[in-house]
Amino acid sequence: MTSTLETIYALLIDAEYQLELFGDLPSFSRRGTGFLACCPFHRDSWPTLIVAGDRPEYFCYACSARGDWLDFLMARYGLDFDQAVERLARAAGCSPAGLVEENAWRAERDRAVMLEAFMEACMAALWSEEGQEALHWLVSRGYATREIRGMGLGFFPGHEEWAAPSACGISLPTSTGAAMARGNEETLPGVLIPYRDASGRLMGLVCRELSGTGEGMPARDPYRAVATWDDMDRTPFLLHRCRGAAETLVVEGFFDTLLVDQVRLIPVVGIGRGGDAVRMLDKAVLFGCRSFTLVPGASREGLARAAETARAMAEGGLDVHVMELPKGYGDLDEFIRKTCLDRFGALLKGRKRAGEWLERVGPHVSGTTPRQRGGH
Ligand SMILES: [Zn+2]
The missing domain is CATH 3.90.980.10 (DNA primase, catalytic core, N-terminal domain)
Structure with missing residues (x-):
């Protein structure tokens, strides 16, 4: 089950709710990927409260006040837990009744x-x-x-x-x-x-x-x-970086995912080799991802896994494409490191609809015949 607080927080971060929650603090300003403001929990005229831009947390380096947005609402306005949840849920457009359990x-x-x-x-x-x-x-x-x-x-x-x-x-x-x-x-x-x-x-x-x-x-x-x-085996790696993306690249391997994320050509999630890719991508859909492009690894196992995932996703009504690596590259990480970004962009443009790819490659990867791939 997706924690509903996870959903509320994700919706509010996308709406930059930090402006609403912290914006009235003296010296509130954008700093890097987050915000800085005077801390309401100790007397000071210097901005010492760091408000994260990409997660629902804050930290004061002067008085060590630290927590998430529910903590902040309770500590600053004296709300009880249910009131704080209700306030966030309402702001996110969710129904608050019984959504979040305090101990959890x-x-x-x-x-x-x-x-x-x-x-x-x-x-x-x-x-x-x-x-x-x-x-x-x-x-x-x-x-x-x-x-x-x-x-x-x-x-x-x-x-x-x-x-x-x-x-x-x-x-x-x-x-x-x-x-x-x-x-x-x-x-x-x-x-x-x-x-x-x-x-x-x-x-x-x-x-x-x-x-x-x-x-x-x-x-x-x-x-x-x-x-x-x-929820780790249901959460794609780096999902928090591509909520709401129209098009998301799906790769295996942590470093492949991290590198593509750094390159910033396209939002990316990692699904891991052992995880249940379809369940993970279902969660990505819950968080607004609309269309996916799989990048199969070069090994026979990698191709078979990608074929299986592509089939299951297409059956589930998802919009799926496949981007094949040129021969000679083990994975996307290696391709990006050894070539230039233009080639990555060109590869991305040449992606195929999953059905088309499966028709060509599917029969070869599920049987025992030697691997056969289309080259670029
Ligand atoms: Zn403080």
Whole structure:
């Protein structure tokens, strides 16, 4: 189930409700992607309240007031929880009755705030000595410094180091441990990827381990969920960046998604290899995405997955196209890094309707015949 608060927040962020909620504070102004204003919770004439532009949160760096918009309404106007919810729901045009349960909200809010604090520490760590190896790995993959910063990545010290936080230089509220404990299994040091819900709240973390399997050890997926939430397997990666998009690119892989997002030619979501792509794209539709273009990986498995997804989506009445990579490129990430943006744009223009693509490729990827693809 989509949390209704997630929906309310997403609608309000799209309407820039920050202007309504914080706009009357002294010195309110736009700063970067968010806003800055004088904090109403301590006496000060300097603007110290940071209001996020892409998620429903605020933070005062002078008095540490921090929370989401429900917190703000309750703390500033003395509303109770139900009144605060009703106010936001009405502003979003939703029916407020029984939409949000207070304990569930509190748990989600605490989680988002703590993970945000943890992510900030990990982002700082990536650019410090301890994150050197992770940063080097990213640079060696071909990403520019500007892209790495834009992706908002961090350095995860690994669960072993994490058990002794002082050793890795990251100090955190003790309650963060509880939020982290929901991740699955032991994770080695690596690049930390923030995974947000549709309203931009940080609800999950994924680590791309640096040292995968040693010799003679069984193969291991280098991507580990360090922190997960109930709706993660239903939420496309970066959905918060493309709500309401007329056309959305659908790719596999976190770094493919992050890179295309940085390139900014077209909104993009990631669906992962193991996840239920159709369920994820159903959620994207709920949040206003209208048409999708799948980018199949070059492997036989990648093609088969894309064919299956394209079929299911077309059956569900969605508008689906397929964009094929030219021969010789393993994935979109590699294509973008090795060619220029004009070629990416041309590739995008040449996308085919899913039905047409399936007719040509479908029979070859579902059977046991060797892979056959149309070249560009
Ligand atoms: Zn303050």
